[in-house]
């Protein structure tokens with residue numbers, strides 16, 4: 001049996017130097033890598049989640065199937081579980097005021113409710129973005145559109161988010177939904193949330209019809225109103241960076257994975 005010391009020496013001699021050398025041809029061209037369309041899809045996803053890649057319009061065509069496998073396979077659930085485990089540990093560590101004013105902000109789409117059944121049917125590529133834009137602009141109802149899916153009210157809960165939601169309620173932290181969905185979708189959104197086992201939320205904040213403002217500005221403005229009303233935002237969770245950027249963000253933010261679309 002080699003000692004720890006000799007193993008370390010062995011690694012240093014046999015592995016460290018050649019590894020560094022071997023990485024050079026792969027990473028050497030640095031910033032040009034992306035523009036040459038040679039970015040592996042897992043690197044693309046990491047760049048999206050870390051907010052290094054911004055304002056992207058579509059899932060790269062060559063990554064459509066990768067994103068589909070990620071979303072429908074085990075990894076999406078596993079990644080979400082890690083986020084929620086951290087959120088619960090954080091929530092349990094808080095010393096709450098106990099005056100009923102501690103709230104946690106939840107986004108809805110791809111955070112509390114999953115539209116995966118829709119995307120699994122319609123594809124994970126650029127069609128997703130087209131439909132998402134239609135949804136955000138609240139275009140008239142169309143049976144084949146994403147809006148149609150929302151109005152069906154059948155979106156399943158994200159299991160990990162629901163676990164967080166219920167834990168927070170049990171801890172005395174009140175959930176507040178804050179969504180880019182519009183006010184005319186209130187009834188079906190409430191119905192969908194209840195069907196999926198969400199209950200006991202403090203507020204459901206939907207976007208008034210006709211409001212044309214970027215997501216960061218809209219959502220941070222709504223969080224400011226919560227603070228002005230005396231609420232303390234102890235946590236904030238969403239799948240988009242626009243859910244968690246912009247003061248007041250909340251005492252701590254949590255980003256769920258979403259490689260399907262970008263909302264700026």
Ligand SMILES: [Mg+2]
Nearest residue numbers: 107109110239
């Ligand atoms: Mg969302």
